[in-house]
Amino acid sequence: MSTPTNTPKQVETLSEQGMRRRNFIIAGVAAGGGLLIGVALPQLFDGKGDASPAKTAEDSAKNAFSPNAFIRIDKDGLVTLIMSKVEMGQGTFTSITMLIAEELGVDPAQVKLEQAPADEKKYADPLLGGQVTGGSTSIRGAWEPMRKAGAVARTLLVSAASQAWNVDAKDCRVENGYVLHTGSDKKIGYGELAEKAATLPVPQEVTLKEAKDFTLIGKPIKRVDSPQKVNGQAIYGIDVRQPNMKIATVAMSPVLGGKLVSVDDSKARDIKGVRKIVKLDDAVAVIADHMWAAKQGLAALDIKWDGGRNETLTMKDIVSQLDQASSDKGRAAPGAVARSDGSFKEAFAKADEKFEAVYQLPFLSHAAIEPMNATVHVQKDRCDVWVGTQVPALAQAGAVGITKLPPEKVFIHNHHIGGGFGRRLDVDFINQAVAIAKTVDYPVKLVWTREEDMQHGIYRPYYYDRLSAGLDKDGKITAWQHQVTGSSIMARWIPQFFKNGLDSDAVEVAKEPLYAPANIFVEYIRQEPPGMVTGWWRGVGATHNTFMVESFIDELAHKVGKDPLQYRLASMGDSPRARHVLEVAAKQAGWGQPLPKGSGRGLSVQYAFGTYVAQVAELEVKEDEVKVKRVVCVVDCGMVVNPDHVRAQMEGGINFGISGALWGEITVNNGKVEQSNFDSYRVMRMREAPVIEVHLVQSTEAPGGIGEPGTAAIAPALTNAIFAATGKRIRQLPIKNSLVAA
Amino acid sequence: MITLNVNGKDHALDVTEDTPILWALRDVIGLTGTKFGCGKALCGACTIHLDGQATRSCITPVSLATGKKITTIESIGDTDVGKRVQQAWLALDVVQCGYCQSGQIMSASALLAQTPNPTDEEIDNAMSGNICRCGTYPRIKAAIKNAAKA
Numbered sequence: 001m002s003t004p005t006n007t008p009k010q011v012e013t014l015s016e017q018g019m020r021r022r023n024f025i026i027a028g029v030a031a032g033g034g035l036l037i038g039v040a041l042p043q044l045f046d047g048k049g050d051a052s053p054a055k056t057a058e059d060s061a062k063n064a065f066s067p068n069a070f071i072r073i074d075k076d077g078l079v080t081l082i083m084s085k086v087e088m089g090q091g092t093f094t095s096i097t098m099l100i101a102e103e104l105g106v107d108p109a110q111v112k113l114e115q116a117p118a119d120e121k122k123y124a125d126p127l128l129g130g131q132v133t134g135g136s137t138s139i140r141g142a143w144e145p146m147r148k149a150g151a152v153a154r155t156l157l158v159s160a161a162s163q164a165w166n167v168d169a170k171d172c173r174v175e176n177g178y179v180l181h182t183g184s185d186k187k188i189g190y191g192e193l194a195e196k197a198a199t200l201p202v203p204q205e206v207t208l209k210e211a212k213d214f215t216l217i218g219k220p221i222k223r224v225d226s227p228q229k230v231n232g233q234a235i236y237g238i239d240v241r242q243p244n245m246k247i248a249t250v251a252m253s254p255v256l257g258g259k260l261v262s263v264d265d266s267k268a269r270d271i272k273g274v275r276k277i278v279k280l281d282d283a284v285a286v287i288a289d290h291m292w293a294a295k296q297g298l299a300a301l302d303i304k305w306d307g308g309r310n311e312t313l314t315m316k317d318i319v320s321q322l323d324q325a326s327s328d329k330g331r332a333a334p335g336a337v338a339r340s341d342g343s344f345k346e347a348f349a350k351a352d353e354k355f356e357a358v359y360q361l362p363f364l365s366h367a368a369i370e371p372m373n374a375t376v377h378v379q380k381d382r383c384d385v386w387v388g389t390q391v392p393a394l395a396q397a398g399a400v401g402i403t404k405l406p407p408e409k410v411f412i413h414n415h416h417i418g419g420g421f422g423r424r425l426d427v428d429f430i431n432q433a434v435a436i437a438k439t440v441d442y443p444v445k446l447v448w449t450r451e452e453d454m455q456h457g458i459y460r461p462y463y464y465d466r467l468s469a470g471l472d473k474d475g476k477i478t479a480w481q482h483q484v485t486g487s488s489i490m491a492r493w494i495p496q497f498f499k500n501g502l503d504s505d506a507v508e509v510a511k512e513p514l515y516a517p518a519n520i521f522v523e524y525i526r527q528e529p530p531g532m533v534t535g536w537w538r539g540v541g542a543t544h545n546t547f548m549v550e551s552f553i554d555e556l557a558h559k560v561g562k563d564p565l566q567y568r569l570a571s572m573g574d575s576p577r578a579r580h581v582l583e584v585a586a587k588q589a590g591w592g593q594p595l596p597k598g599s600g601r602g603l604s605v606q607y608a609f610g611t612y613v614a615q616v617a618e619l620e621v622k623e624d625e626v627k628v629k630r631v632v633c634v635v636d637c638g639m640v641v642n643p644d645h646v647r648a649q650m651e652g653g654i655n656f657g658i659s660g661a662l663w664g665e666i667t668v669n670n671g672k673v674e675q676s677n678f679d680s681y682r683v684m685r686m687r688e689a690p691v692i693e694v695h696l697v698q699s700t701e702a703p704g705g706i707g708e709p710g711t712a713a714i715a716p717a718l719t720n721a722i723f724a725a726t727g728k729r730i731r732q733l734p735i736k737n738s739l740v741a742a
Numbered sequence: 743m744i745t746l747n748v749n750g751k752d753h754a755l756d757v758t759e760d761t762p763i764l765w766a767l768r769d770v771i772g773l774t775g776t777k778f779g780c781g782k783a784l785c786g787a788c789t790i791h792l793d794g795q796a797t798r799s800c801i802t803p804v805s806l807a808t809g810k811k812i813t814t815i816e817s818i819g820d821t822d823v824g825k826r827v828q829q830a831w832l833a834l835d836v837v838q839c840g841y842c843q844s845g846q847i848m849s850a851s852a853l854l855a856q857t858p859n860p861t862d863e864e865i866d867n868a869m870s871g872n873i874c875r876c877g878t879y880p881r882i883k884a885a886i887k888n889a890a891k892a
Contacts, residue, residue: 088839222835229840230831232775232815236841239774247769272758290769291778292761369779369787369875370841418777418841419875450780644835648881652838655877678784678873687866689879 025145025152027202034074035156035194039149069142071100071149073157077177077191079104079111086115086390087225088417088424090707091645092138094224096146098641099139102216103150103209105174106190108224115414139641140610143703151206156197161188164196211639211700220644225416237388237415240375242443246275248436249294249447252283252456255307255671256531260284264302271296278436285436287444295449310531310671318529318668319360322464325527326358326485335483335523336501338511342519344468347479351470355559359467359548360732362665364460364537365681370418371453372429375445376437382409383434384443388417390424398431403438421656422536425493426458454681455673459666460537461486462529463506463544467552470519475560477517477571482510482548485525487534501526508541509608509712513549514578515571531671538656539712542608547661547733550604550716555729564603564720565591578605581614581634581697588695589616589632595725598622599629602721606713610704611637612697615654617690617717621725624739628658628690628718633710635694638701646706650694653710659684661715662735682736744804748773749817755804763799763807764788767814775815775844779873786872789845789852790814796852798871815844823889824851830889838876846872850886859890 030036070082081100087093093113101108154174161179162169171182177190211218228234253259263284265277273293278285286297324330348354375386376399383403389395392412399410417424433446448456463486470479484506491498506524513520537543557567565586572579582605586592589601598621605614618630633650640646663682667674675681719730722739730738743754746766753771767773767790776799779787783798790799791813792806818824827850830836837843846869853860853868860868865886874882 090838222832223837225840226832226835226837229837229843230828230847231819232773232844234840235774236777238778239768241772241774290757290761290765292757292765292769295781367875368841369777369785369839369873371778416841417839419839421875447778450782648835648838648878651880652877655879656875659875659877677782678780679782683873683875684877684879685871685873686869686879686883689877689883692880 025149025202027152027156027198029195029198030072030074032074033195034072034191035153035198037071037149037153039069039071039145069146069149071104071153073153073190073194075191075194077189077194079106079177079190080114081111082114086388086414086417088388088390088420090138090649091223091642094221095139095641095645096142097224098216098221099142099146100150102214103147104154106177108216108221110177113224137705139703140705143639143641147208148206151208152203153197155203155206156200157190157193159200160193160196164188164193217639217641218643221642234416236370236418237375237386238370238373238418238445238447240386240415240445242375242377242386245375245443245445246287246289246440247291247294247447248278248285248287248433248444249291249298249449250283250285250432250436250452251298251301251303252452253305253307254455255305255310256313256668256673257310258282258305258307258671261304261306263304267300267302268297271300276440277301278439280432280435283432285446287436287440291447307671313531313671314669315667318462318532319464321529322462322485322527325525326464326466326483331525335525338502338504338507338522338524340521341516344479344481344519344521347517347519348468348470348481351478352473353471353475353559354468355471355556356466356468357552357555357731359465359551361460361463361544361547362733363462363532363534363667364660364664365454365457365666365675366419366421366423366537367454367678367681367683368419368421368423371450372423372448373446374430374433375443376433377443378403378434378438379441381405382411384411384413385430385434386413386415387430388415388424389427389430390417390420391427395427395430398427399434402431402434421538422540423458425536428458450678451676454666454676457666457673458533458535461489461534461544465510465548467548469552469556471556471560475562475567477515477556478519480513480515480517480520482513482522483525484510484523484545485527487528487532488526489535491526492533493535505541507545509545509549509606510541512607514573514575514605514607515549515553515568516573531668538653539708542606542708542712543657543715546604546606546608546712547715547719550606550713551719551731554603554716554720554723558723563592568603568605575607577612577636577697578607578614581605581612581636584695584697585614585616585632585634588634588693589618589630591616596620598725600721600724600726602717602719602724604713604717604720606709608712609709610702611635611706611709612704613709613713615713615717617714617721619718619721619725621722621739626662626718626722626735626739628688630691630693631714631717633692633694634697635706635709636697636699637704637706637709638699639703640696640699641703643696646696647694649706650710651692653708654692654714655684655689657711657714658690658718660711661718661733665734665737744808746771746804746807746812747810748812749814750811757804759805760803763790763802763804763812766804767799773814773816777841777844779842779845783871784873785842785845786849787842787845789848789872791818791848791852794852794855796849815848818848818851821851823854826889826892827851827854827885830885830892833888834881834885836878836881836885838878842872842874842876846874846882850882850889854886854890860886
């Protein structure tokens, strides 16, 4: 998926030629002939700081029209999709292709993909507002516009054919890249029609296929990226090779936030293959002919660091600061109110039964299997960056800042991603590669060792949440309070949407629990841990708060002596889709049927990313070790584009979440991260993987996201199952620590 | 100079004897299908075959490979068992990000070459050195069974 394309020029051509536009779709002559369709996808962040979900593409297109995805049909009939989304395993390359192919009437295999170059405006994600692949947004944003774009192209091609044949367009149909005339044997390929189609008026309205007529959507179409990923041919960022390229690796200050004082590199210089030692503010890099020489060089350096103020930092400091900030008395400033309906205080005071609990989630590493890396060539008049990133435009902005070159001289060549999980929404390692490459005149590939990757991550925040509920004499919830305390990712990553102290991600799901009574109060208290930089981790706010809410509701059920399934159903507001997934999951899992001693089942249900998920985990606890045996997952993600992708994302997402819940934690001692590789940061292996059964709910609702819901919902299903198996309530992850401590 | 036989071809390399095979393959010869994941034989992404044995190339020095045959993901499809494994991977659409899959396929091929009909336990034992962060384990296991039957 290398990117050097002439797309920006084509886009320029579009506007120069005064493209005819209709709503959010434009059409015109592509550079080099053929038909070019430009699509503007809607925006979540509308520029006024309102993070409400996208309404319609048309709404957002009213203000500033700027196409951000393109379909090109050239004179040979080749269909090219120029796409801003990056493939990191979630199947986006395949499913977005399916949306266009469905309406255009071509085989998905006929569609060639090109990665869009970095351009914050043109390739903005419709839901995220920036050039981003994340937040389980790709299909949700593309669903309608991409089908309409395909339909516009099809309509233009049919018009061109009907005019050429002098027949009624109604008597024409499309099939596999051809227009056919019903009632004669006339047949003509899209390539021959493209040029003519490009000059026709853009249709005012297009009719999209009805679901019953879909030939691709809803079918388990094979992934387009599989063949090259089973034979070693897929090129990830780390696989890039450029003429005269050298390899660099780094040592960063072991104490978080520390600085470099001095380096004695005399021994390193004697190592065969070592070319240069580069000093940065907080790191030293060795550039060499290959990674082994670079690593040897690094090991031979005598480095002096100044740890600075974090030199004595421990987890105890971080947790006690969070504890203090989260308490009504201890906090420095009032929390930011996310929701306040009725009066929690009054209802809680009057409640027959009161229940309070504190839950804690640890810092987590993404531990993507491809370590952070970037290849950069800085020249006098241009900078090229070869990388796998979820945010090409941020990568470009970073390189612009360091090289002082204008944006149009900084080229981001995006590649396959060997695991994103949110880590590649940050560009720290890309900036570092640019800073290193700036000191030499040849291309440099910077590769972090696993140890540097794990010890200098952008970690999932540590959350310290207090939940309180008041119940009436029948056990009905009358008052609900959720106080979220942790660092703000939004304040760091997208500060324009961090308003009045409220981080909307930190209260996702917490703000709208499925069990919200009339009296509910939800607040956010920002507490930044020293030294730690925190960021997005698969499932984001939902991973955090589904654990809190689904643990708490389970505790309430047991407190009042009710079955956790029945109590959830009874406490749920008007949410038929949530109710349905929960009921189906319970049935499929055999909820209520006896299990051997030491085994248990646990439930969770969640609405997030536009998708409903219910999970039942079945596990066994033996000598403080948990064996997860089976997970039943029922998902209602609305209209399913590719059922096999949904299954795959649920399977993988659940396993990713199990790793985190059972074992995942990053801890700090004397300012240093204590974990360094897969021996000290345990992740799931084959023998620990449970049987996973995924059931899809048939639905005609708009598609929801699928990349994250599976991960987000699993942790409470596990801890609730552990309670069922052992009577031990786990309020702090990872489970491995709490199980021993409990 | 050290001579490595990789996928049937000899390569004379100007590297020190302690250089792990992984970096000789990726950075010197230019075969990038074999992946770097941990550098300590903890994740299996770098798995190759050394005379048919699944071997973690990130900790195995080139000196141990002289006079032996190295097979990588780029040529495993030339063997009967490797081809069956790749086809099973495609039939079940095992991959997601795909980064670990070179190593998974190399481990699976070595397993099936030695144990044509592995039990679940044998699969777990042979494959638990290979981490997949996307969590494709259920499909990997199913694909190995399919490849065994093919």
